[in-house]
Amino acid sequence: MGRYLLPEKNTIIILENISQSFGGTEVLSSINLAINNSELLTFLGPSGCGKTTLLRLIAGFETPTSGRVVIDGKDVNALPPNHRKVNTVFQSYALFPHMTVFDNVAFGLKMSRVPKPEINRRVSEILKMVELEPMAARKPHQLSGGQQQRVAIARAAVNNPLVLLLDEPLSALDAKLRRQMQRDLKHLQRRLGITFVFVTHDQQEALSISDRVVVMHNGRIEQVGTPAEIYEEPVSLRVAEFVGDTNIFDAVVLGKSPDCPDGSLEARLEGQEKQCLLKTRREFADGQNVKVVLRPEDLLVNRKQPGESSGIMLSGMVDELIYKGSTYDIVISLQSGKKLVVTEFFDEDDESMIASVGDSVYVSWIKGWEVVLPDENPEPV
Ligand SMILES: Nc1ncnc2c1ncn2[C@@H]1O[C@H](COP(=O)(O)OP(=O)(O)O)[C@@H](O)[C@H]1O
Ligand SMILES: [Mg+2]
Structure with missing residues (x-):
């Protein structure tokens, strides 16, 4: 025993x-x-x-x-x-x-x-x-x-x-x-x-x-x-x-960020020329392919292009608005053709927030909320 x-x-x-x-x-x-x-x-x-x-x-x-x-x-x-x-x-x-x-x-x-x-x-x-x-x-x-x-x-x-x-x-x-x-x-x-x-x-x-x-x-x-x-x-x-809705981007790791000792990576996101910073506690090799996962509620839709310093901005167009009761889903087509889903809460005091189909918009996300995962090849080679 x-x-x-x-x-x-x-x-x-x-x-x-x-x-x-x-x-x-x-x-x-x-x-x-x-x-x-x-x-x-x-x-x-x-x-x-x-x-x-x-x-x-x-x-x-x-x-x-x-x-x-x-x-x-x-x-x-x-x-x-x-x-x-x-x-x-x-x-x-x-x-x-x-x-x-x-x-x-x-x-x-x-x-x-x-x-x-x-x-x-x-x-x-x-x-x-x-x-x-x-x-x-x-x-x-x-x-x-x-x-x-x-x-x-x-x-x-x-x-x-x-x-x-x-x-x-x-x-x-x-x-x-x-x-x-x-x-x-x-x-x-x-x-x-x-x-x-x-x-x-x-x-x-x-x-x-x-x-x-x-x-x-x-x-x-x-x-x-x-x-x-x-x-x-x-x-x-x-x-x-499996545990929720996701937007998934491909990215490639360029290296550790010298100005960010707490685990930021410099990376290039699919469809983007400028490199960006990704926050993660995981270890990745330079040149490694990764997937960047963002939940629909972590993405932000901006009607105007924000200033130069504000990090990632993906420009696209509103494709569809799906009413969900207390929230709505905004389907956005990026220039690359990739589609994103953004969930927004109604803000009754600010109607200008609500996008319409056909609007040009810029998608960003709350810094640090991205999940960076290794790009696993699902088919064993
Ligand atoms: N007594 C059994 N004999 C043969 N295969 C079984 C038996 N019980 C379960 N399995 C198989 O084991 C796998 C897992 O089944 P199960 O535990 O019932 O899954 P879940 O509950 O997650 O749906 C399935 O492929 C099922 O067909
Ligand atoms: Mg069962």
Whole structure:
């Protein structure tokens, strides 16, 4: 046992060099991850990248081809699901339709022959936490979808698991209910104080509910970080493109900037004659091709050409305005033919800001907000 002592008091699950193959095909490769106590951690990635498989490995429905799952300091590879202090909330909720809310939640405790007074106490307590106590006598069909889901969570949480696993629990809901449920889930997780490991392929959902996000691709972890780190400092183009909208420029590094000791590069951006400064903490070689990523909300549209000293100015023409409610997207064609998308908030006090189709404009960006990434050749040569 000594070998699997927790590296930190705060860690509840360790995935140690996990690989998983089915019929000779590797679907998870060298997964290493420490999950913290009481955090809401999300596995985010496109369909088929291995999220469900990873959750099933934690739950104990699969055994890894190699590597170890450690829960609460113990190697659980040989332990069946019901001995793992981990519970799964299934997408279908799988409630018993003929039983009341109370009996649905009490079911597992009854099966384990917990004394009746204790069952009553524990079920009432958890129903209070999920704010369903007044509905204890109802049957599932008398509840809304959101309430049914809370019953499913209460049922999974009533046996005091260390971790709840939730596999795309909101994917069947329409957009508005989904937003509401995201907030509810997060509040519920805080109240329960237990670790939630959540799976989604929806980047907006992952960013808005998670303490940390694990971005997955093709059976591997691409990046682990807070939502802000993932969005603002993606480690690869793949992450940048998966977690939000992007404008991507080609550039070539000319050298380190002598007047900027804190990590600025001199570079030449595609379509630009003048060299520019790019801010980055990464190391790049002189002459290296890079990609410069800018989020639509980091770009600025200017109606007039600003003065000489103000750095990068890309001239173009407004192609299209797309109304988004509280913002609008401005699609701009640069002289090179490249299209950019800029997101702007309405400024009701300054109508002159609002561009029109056909306007000549100059695009710049908030200095230092560019993300500079190596130009990875996606096709192995
Ligand atoms: N029991 C299994 N047998 C064979 N292949 C499987 C099995 N479970 C999952 N896979 C494959 O593993 C890959 C990852 O699946 P999954 O974990 O369900 O991805 P995700 O949940 O991210 O959509 C897919 O290619 C899937 O077809
Ligand atoms: Mg899945």
